[in-house]
Amino acid sequence: MGIITHEDILLAGVVGAGGGGFPAHVKLSAHADIVIINAAECEPLLHKDKEILRHFSDEVLAGLATAMELTGASRAIIAVKEKYSDVIALLRDKLSANMSIAPLADVYPAGDEMILVYNVLGRVVPPGGLPLDVGAVVMNVETAFNVALSQDGPVTEKFLTVAGAVAEPVTLRVPLGISLGECVTAAGGPTVTDANYIVGGVMMGQLEDDLDAPVDKTTAGIIVLPSDHVVIRRQRRDWKQISRIARSACDQCNFCTELCPRYLLGHPVQPHLAMRSMGFNLLGEAAVLGASFCSECNLCSMYSCPEGLDPKAVYARKKAELAEKDEKWTDPSFNPRRPVLHLSDRQAPMARLMNRLNLTGFTNIGPLTKTTIATGKVRIKLKQHVGVACNPVVSIGQTVRVGDPVGDVPQSNGKPSLGAPVHASIAGRVTAVENDTVRIEKE
Ligand code: SF4
Numbered sequence: 527m528g529i530i531t532h533e534d535i536l537l538a539g540v541v542g543a544g545g546g547g548f549p550a551h552v553k554l555s556a557h558a559d560i561v562i563i564n565a566a567e568c569e570p571l572l573h574k575d576k577e578i579l580r581h582f583s584d585e586v587l588a589g590l591a592t593a594m595e596l597t598g599a600s601r602a603i604i605a606v607k608e609k610y611s612d613v614i615a616l617l618r619d620k621l622s623a624n625m626s627i628a629p630l631a632d633v634y635p636a637g638d639e640m641i642l643v644y645n646v647l648g649r650v651v652p653p654g655g656l657p658l659d660v661g662a663v664v665m666n667v668e669t670a671f672n673v674a675l676s677q678d679g680p681v682t683e684k685f686l687t688v689a690g691a692v693a694e695p696v697t698l699r700v701p702l703g704i705s706l707g708e709c710v711t712a713a714g715g716p717t718v719t720d721a722n723y724i725v726g727g728v729m730m731g732q733l734e735d736d737l738d739a740p741v742d743k744t745t746a747g748i749i750v751l752p753s754d755h756v757v758i759r760r761q762r763r764d765w766k767q768i769s770r771i772a773r774s775a776c777d778q779c780n781f782c783t784e785l786c787p788r789y790l791l792g793h794p795v796q797p798h799l800a801m802r803s804m805g806f807n808l809l810g811e812a813a814v815l816g817a818s819f820c821s822e823c824n825l826c827s828m829y830s831c832p833e834g835l836d837p838k839a840v841y842a843r844k845k846a847e848l849a850e851k852d853e854k855w856t857d858p859s860f861n862p863r864r865p866v867l868h869l870s871d872r873q874a875p876m877a878r879l880m881n882r883l884n885l886t887g888f889t890n891i892g893p894l895t896k897t898t899i900a901t902g903k904v905r906i907k908l909k910q911h912v913g914v915a916c917n918p919v920v921s922i923g924q925t926v927r928v929g930d931p932v933g934d935v936p937q938s939n940g941k942p943s944l945g946a947p948v949h950a951s952i953a954g955r956v957t958a959v960e961n962d963t964v965r966i967e968k969e
Pocket residue numbers: 775776777778779780781782783797798801830831832833834835836837
């Protein structure tokens with residue numbers, strides 16, 4: 527094996543595995559002075575990043591070294607919560623001279639890229655900007671693992687934690703395209719009769735009622751909760767309820783803004799203004815355009831608001847409307863110095879957040895099952911990443927082996943569009959090529 531190249535990473539279909547799905551070959555084409563591995567994993571009950579570090583630290587460090595090489599970075603930092611002392615001790619023994627560890631406080635949202643960059647480097651990414659604007663490239667743990675293995679073959683597997691109301695909370699290694707239901711079964715199944723499923727974490731994940739939905743390259747976890755759980759009740763509120771309660775109950779106490787991590791960084795994110803605009807049915811520029819810079823971390827709704835309102839949902843809706851109209855705040859006001867002073871005091875301690883979310887009764891570990899879970903069929907999504915969907919490159923009846931391409935990135939002006947190819951995760955026969963997925967079944 528030679529030195530890993532951008533081309534290797536593109537062909538392997540490596541994308542950000544921490545939720546974003548940004549194609550790694552593009553991210554690593556930038557020049558940076560530092561690479562940060564984001565191992566903060568601050569969503570309650572998720573453990574896959576720590577488990578990957580515990581079991582595959584050599585691969586993660588190799589991926590990190592490759593990222594440094596490709597971006598020209600002279601140093602690297604692994605940001606991991608201080609409380610995971612075993613992980614820190616394990617890594618310390620293996621670090622190269624230009625790598626170090628940044629121990630993080632046990633707070634939410636420690637893993638938000640902009641908060642992470644500030645906490646680790648003391649640099650403030652401007653509103654709407656990227657860590658690269660301040661010289662940093664941030665990579666998820668699993669992305670680094672996949673980069674390290676990119677010459678061995680494409681990404682066909684995923685690590686994810688299954689937790690909450692399941693018999694055995696666990697971190698699984700699964701073939702991409704396996705159903706959510708099979709993952710829950712592998713965790714011993716639900717322990718409640720009225721199970722609800724959140725894909726991702728309880729703070730930023732989405733409810734999924736279709737247990738046949740496939741796992742993709744960004745699926746970090748599945749959290750199972752009963753119908754009467756506060757998180758589920760909040761998630762099931764529709765816009766009519768959210769807007770009616772917002773109009774009638776917001777007393778403009780301002781807590782949502784005062785505890786908003788992006789506001790504390792100096793970004794023009796002020797959710798209380800969006801809530802005020804609901805009350806008066808007026809949408810001023812600051813109230814609406816600030817929505818573009820909201821990370822949707824959900825802290826304002828799930829933690830800060832004493833009235834149980836949902837300013838994040840209001841901002842998310844405004845953000846989607848702005849994106850649809852392609853409206854941007856091109857020159858937002860930005861004063862990073864004053865508010866950052868408060869950031870360290872105002873992040874949400876994890877214990878308090880878990881308590882607020884009524885999660886303290888669930889087992890908060892997710893030991894890794896190293897053997898890949900077997901399945902007889904998969905649905906490979908043609909878009910598992912930021913950018914454009916792949917075009918299918920297989921047809922019904924075709925036999926495929928693990929790692930064969932099933933979708934490729936379309937060309938635009940003679941160059942590949944932003945995206946990443948997708949591959950067969952089991953050997954078998956293609957049984958359907960649909961708009962958004964390719965089905966493969968074992969023979
Ligand atoms: S914290 Fe709640 S009540 Fe206070 S301003 Fe924000 S949305 Fe309104």
